[in-house]
Amino acid sequence: xxxxxxxxxxxxxxxxSFEAGLLILLVAQLLSAYMGAYVExxxxxxxxxxxxxxxxxHLLSLPLFAGFAxxxxxxxxxLQASRSFEIPPKIAANLPQALEEILASTSQHVVYLTANxxxxxxxxxxxxxxxxxxxxxxxxxVLNIRKLVSFLLSIxxxxxxxxxxxxxxxxxxxxxxALYGWETSxxxxxRKKAEAAKEQKGH
Numbered sequence: 786x787x788x789x790x791x792x793x794x795x796x797x798x799x800x801x802s803f804e805a806g807l808l809i810l811l812v813a814q815l816l817s818a819y820m821g822a823y824v825e826x827x828x829x830x831x832x833x834x835x836x837x838x839x840x841x842x843h844l845l846s847l848p849l850f851a852g853f854a855x856x857x858x859x860x861x862x863x864l865q866a867s868r869s870f871e872i873p874p875k876i877a878a879n880l881p882q883a884l885e886e887i888l889a890s891t892s893q894h895v896v897y898l899t900a901n902x903x904x905x906x907x908x909x910x911x912x913x914x915x916x917x918x919x920x921x922x923x924x925x926x927v928l929n930i931r932k933l934v935s936f937l938l939s940i941x942x943x944x945x946x947x948x949x950x951x952x953x954x955x956x957x958x959x960x961x962x963a964l965y966g967w968e969t970s971x972x973x974x975x976r977k978k979a980e981a982a983k984e985q986k987g988h
Contacts, residue, residue, distance in 0.1 A: 817925060817928070818921070818925050821921030821924050821925050822921045824916050825916065825920065825921040828916070828917055833917040833918070834917075835913040835914055835916065835917040836913075838913055838917075839909065839910060839913045861895075864892060864895050864898060865892050865894075866892065867893055867895075868892065869889060869893065870888050870891050870892065870893040870895075870896045871893065872888055872889060908931075912924065912928065915927060923965075923969070926962050927962075929958060929962070930958060930959065930962045933955060933958045933959070
């Protein structure tokens with residue numbers, strides 16, 4: 786299958802939709818950074834209980850979806866109406882009989898939705914564990930790199946090609962992450978060791 790190019794030259798940088806998209810991304814990044822700093826303050830003042838943060842941040846957000854309940858119910862009904870999940874024979878041979886029957890009787894879109902929910906749970910759990918053990922800046926940089934990796938995987942899986950600007954942007958993100966990692970894991974510790982050695986010599 787021929788790769789599909791993802792050209793950026795056809796994008797109008799002055800279009801309203803492009804500017805709105807950039808604004809949304811900027812606001813999302815600012816809110817994410819603020820939330821990371823806020824969580825860091827909470828952990829410092831009340832202890833690093835990431836399980837409680839994970840639980841209450843999701844529990845308290847559920848009422849926000851109450852107004853969308855009819856739409857969500859309709860969409861879930863449409864998902865259930867899709868064809869049953871087809872298990873490859875090689876995989877089915879290694880599955881327990883009960884699990885195979887459950888998957889075979891479930892619509893494929895519901896299976897995909899469940900798999901997505903499980904992976905999202907694993908992801909947000911990892912983010913909360915990371916935020917409890919590192920700084921907000923580290924969490925933000927790791928999340929940005931994770932988003933870029935997901936984007937690159939989607940390009941590879943769906944057979945697309947990156948344009949020139951996309952390659953530059955990807956290099957900038959990875960480069961910034963590498964510089965931050967080098968600064969925090971090597972340069973700053975070395976500087977602290979040198980300062981400690983000077984203090985010992987001074988005494």
